Amino acid sequence: MRLLNVKNATFKEFIGNDIPPYAILSHTWEDEEVTFKDMKTPSRCHGKLGFNKIRMTCKQAAKDGLEYAWIDTCCIDKSSSAELSEAINSMFRWYKRSSRCYGSTKQYWKTKYPFEK
Structure with a gap:
């Protein structure tokens, strides 16, 4: 499983x-x-609207005392069919084992920085 370090945005x-x-x-x-x-x-990635999901997930995870996060869009190398297949087959278990699960909808991410004033 590849996780994203919430403090420096590197993978482990x-x-x-x-x-x-x-x-x-x-x-x-x-x-x-x-x-x-x-x-x-x-x-x-910084100019993409989807980066806000990553940024805010990392920010909230750090606030919740967690060092890592998993986000399917960036933690799975979709160019590898073997990795993609393994991820699809493991996803239920990964969600179940997570310490926190954050949810978002399309409407929420329409703004570039939803939590900042």
Whole structure:
């Protein structure tokens, strides 16, 4: 399982059951989602509207005392059919094991920075 460090937006791989507590985001997919590939080049993702979901998930997870988060759009390398298949088959378990599950809808993410005044 690949998790996103909520403080520095880097990925870390965890094997087997040795997985730290993490937050997970349940959301609707929209245009301008940030992919795993995008996350490798920060300048490619900061301008995308989908980056707000990642930013706010990390912010809330850190506030909740968690070091990691999992967001399907950026934590799965969809260019790898094997990884995509494993993720699809593991998703229920990953949601069940998460310490926190945050939810969002299309309407919520229409603004660029929903929590900032």
